[in-house]
Amino acid sequence: xxxISQKPSRDICQRGTSLTIQCQVDSQVTMMFWxxxxxxxxxxxxxxxxxxxEATYESGFVIDxxxxxxxxxxxxxxxxxxxxxxxxxxxxCSVEDNYGYTFGSGTxxxxx
Amino acid sequence: xxxVTQMEGPVTLSEEAFLTINCTYTATGYPxxxxxxxxxxxxxxLLLKATKAxxxxxxxxxxxxxxxxxxxFHLEKGSVQVSDSAVYFCxxxxxxxxxxxxxxTVTVRA
Numbered sequence: 001x002x003x004i005s006q007k008p009s010r011d012i013c014q015r016g017t018s019l020t021i022q023c024q025v026d027s028q029v030t031m032m033f034w035x036x037x038x039x040x041x042x043x044x045x046x047x048x049x050x051x052x053x054e055a056t057y058e059s060g061f062v063i064d065x066x067x068x069x070x071x072x073x074x075x076x077x078x079x080x081x082x083x084x085x086x087x088x089x090x091x092x093c094s095v096e097d098n099y100g101y102t103f104g105s106g107t108x109x110x111x112x
Numbered sequence: 113x114x115x116v117t118q119m120e121g122p123v124t125l126s127e128e129a130f131l132t133i134n135c136t137y138t139a140t141g142y143p144x145x146x147x148x149x150x151x152x153x154x155x156x157x158l159l160l161k162a163t164k165a166x167x168x169x170x171x172x173x174x175x176x177x178x179x180x181x182x183x184x185f186h187l188e189k190g191s192v193q194v195s196d197s198a199v200y201f202c203x204x205x206x207x208x209x210x211x212x213x214x215x216x217t218v219t220v221r222a
Binding site: 001031033041042043044045048092094096099100101102103104105106 | 135144146154155156157158162201203208209210211212213214215
């Protein structure tokens with residue numbers, strides 16, 4: 001299966017600031033997915049990132065709050081902008097490979 | 113749209129007990145179905161999958177059978193261990209993306 005390197009693994013941020021999360025995949029993939037897992041909750045898809053086009057956002061998520069970059073077929077970033085305590089969650093990237101969907105180890109974000 | 117309904121926990125069992133976690137789905141067509149596991153402090157791992165009706169996925173003593181007639185994909189293990197304590201997520205692949213159930217927290221006591 002694909003190997004995903006996600007960083008940072010955790011961060012504590014001040015409200016009103018922004019954090020950029022990076023995901024690097026060891027193989028070229030067409031689509032990369034970004035998820036949010038709020039405390040004690042399931043995973044919710046934020047957006048799908050394709051190389052060379054704008055990301056596709058799910059209902060309830062907007063580009064101004066969660067801008068995404070996808071400069072090539074192995075890398076993507078998600079920025080959480082103008083953060084508030086409600087943004088405290090685990091953020092995960094994912095790709096589809098021959099086995100199913102592989103996930104990064106996640107970024108545990110705490111906003112204070 | 114696609115959705116997954118999963119038995120919510122928490123579930124607490126004794127070692128060597130039988131585990132079942134129910135999962136049903138709503139989807140157009142015939143989606144691929146997955147079980148993912150999240151051990152304490154770790155990331156999400158694929159446990160098993162099934163891609164068509166009557167397929168049985170299995171891994172680490174866990175099994176699940178894709179039942180089209182009941183739109184179900186229940187997870188079972190005959191004899192759980194303390195190391196099976198984790199959160200289990202049922203998921204389906206519709207179009208190109210995964211939809212997850214709510215997750216079931218399983219605690220196995222020695």
